[in-house]
Amino acid sequence: MNQRERLIERFLRYVRVDTTADPNTDRYPSSEGQIALGQILRGELAALGLEDVVHDSHGLVWGRVPGNVPDAPTILLNAHLDTSPEASGKCNPNRIDRYDGGSIELATGDRLTIENTPELASLVGHTLITTDGTSLLGGDDKAGVAAIMEIVHRLKEDPNLEHGPVQVLFTCDEEIGRGTSRIERGQIHAVAGYTLDGGGAGTIDDETFSADQATVRFVGRNTHPSVGKGKMINAIRGAAQFLSMMPSATDSPETTEGREGFLHPYHIEGGVAEAKVLVLLRSFDTAMLTNYASLLKAHAESVMHAIPGLMVQVEIAQQYRNMADGIRRRPETVELAEEAFRECGYAFRRDRIRGGTDGALLTAMGIPTPNLSVGQYNIHSTREFASIDQMEQAVEHGIRLLKLWSRKSILA
Numbered sequence: 180m181n182q183r184e185r186l187i188e189r190f191l192r193y194v195r196v197d198t199t200a201d202p203n204t205d206r207y208p209s210s211e212g213q214i215a216l217g218q219i220l221r222g223e224l225a226a227l228g229l230e231d232v233v234h235d236s237h238g239l240v241w242g243r244v245p246g247n248v249p250d251a252p253t254i255l256l257n258a259h260l261d262t263s264p265e266a267s268g269k270c271n272p273n274r275i276d277r278y279d280g281g282s283i284e285l286a287t288g289d290r291l292t293i294e295n296t297p298e299l300a301s302l303v304g305h306t307l308i309t310t311d312g313t314s315l316l317g318g319d320d321k322a323g324v325a326a327i328m329e330i331v332h333r334l335k336e337d338p339n340l341e342h343g344p345v346q347v348l349f350t351c352d353e354e355i356g357r358g359t360s361r362i363e364r365g366q367i368h369a370v371a372g373y374t375l376d377g378g379g380a381g382t383i384d385d386e387t388f389s390a391d392q393a394t395v396r397f398v399g400r401n402t403h404p405s406v407g408k409g410k411m412i413n414a415i416r417g418a419a420q421f422l423s424m425m426p427s428a429t430d431s432p433e434t435t436e437g438r439e440g441f442l443h444p445y446h447i448e449g450g451v452a453e454a455k456v457l458v459l460l461r462s463f464d465t466a467m468l469t470n471y472a473s474l475l476k477a478h479a480e481s482v483m484h485a486i487p488g489l490m491v492q493v494e495i496a497q498q499y500r501n502m503a504d505g506i507r508r509r510p511e512t513v514e515l516a517e518e519a520f521r522e523c524g525y526a527f528r529r530d531r532i533r534g535g536t537d538g539a540l541l542t543a544m545g546i547p548t549p550n551l552s553v554g555q556y557n558i559h560s561t562r563e564f565a566s567i568d569q570m571e572q573a574v575e576h577g578i579r580l581l582k583l584w585s586r587k588s589i590l591a
């Protein structure tokens with residue numbers, strides 16, 4: 180079997196394992212499927228002869244390819260095993276060779292067309308993998324898992340490929356914000372890393388949002404409504420007033436794009452006695468989060484003023500920070516990725532993620548970890564598909580990138 184067919188079979192094998200993350204449990208990992216896939220990968224890494232292959236008690240998969248260039252720095256490659264809970268993860272994949280540019284019929288009657296997915300226009304001739312329309316594909320992020328497995332397989336079978344030590348890490352529960360929660364800094368021996376978890380081809384994401392979450396609690400006083408006069412303090416009215424003061428024409432997900440940040444009220448619950456609103460704070464400019472928090476606290480004050488006796492508390496929890504700050508400390512992480520694209524002859528661009536990645540948290544731990552594209556499309560959707568040709572490009576790019584890093588001596 181040639182390397183390309185091997186990559187396809189690998190990808191199909193991984194997407195058939197349902198690894199849907201479950202946000203409604205505290206278990207780690209949150210679903211059995213992630214353990215099942217981790218077990219498969221542990222076996223495959225061991226069979227390839229990697230060192231320090233471990234499927235740890237949290238379900239994370241680790242391995243290491245020793246370098247063949249003296250004094251070369253260790254580089255981390257990581258991807259996540261879980262898939263989004265936004266659609267079923269029970270995937271029945273469908274392979275389309277030499278895509279002809281036409282509409283792709285899914286078994287459910289839904290179809291992928293250039294109208295609903297303009298990116299298809301640039302994928303004519305590619306091998307595409309779709310679902311049958313009843314589930315997501317899980318190319319987010321099994322495309323990354325398959326590409327990393329293929330990279331290390333090729334390094335092991337071809338001793339002429341120059342590279343330093345490569346640390347492999349497959350994480351769990353990235354889609355529910357827990358991708359790095361069971362990682363200790365000391366477990367990572369790399370000077371830099373790359374998350375393979377991006378859409379399309381040729382993109383290097385070196386920025387993410389900085390992110391906080393606000394929990395706003397409204398504590399009122401309930402009475403029987405018949406005797407509410409002068410006594411009842413309705414927390415729901417407080418929450419409603421608070422929400423009506425939130426920016427909506429600007430600084431909201433519905434009205435922003437590119438570099439603009441937002442405040443996003445995304446959950447509300449409660450009754451007369453007590454209510455709770457959850458708000459996401461997002462900005463590429465970390466300092467802006469403080470302004471957003473002050474705004475929420477000012478609104479809380481005015482609501483307390485308007486409804487005497489009501490207590491409103493705003494609690495801010497840090498989620499993750501823009502990885503640009505950490506990557507700037509080691510700019511060659513992005514420069515070498517660009518150089519590798521140039522050497523492969525592929526077009527490339529830098530971009531930013533209006534969200535977070537495992538890489539943002541790894542970067543915050545001191546390991547600059549930009550995100551690279553790996554052929555994903557329409558993620559978190561039953562119209563999800565992946566381009567094998569772009570996965571193959573990611574593999575070639577990754578191998579070239581490891582070679583460039585191997586020329587950077589850790590002694591320099």
Ligand SMILES: [Zn+2]
Nearest residue numbers: 259319320376
């Ligand atoms: Zn992902």
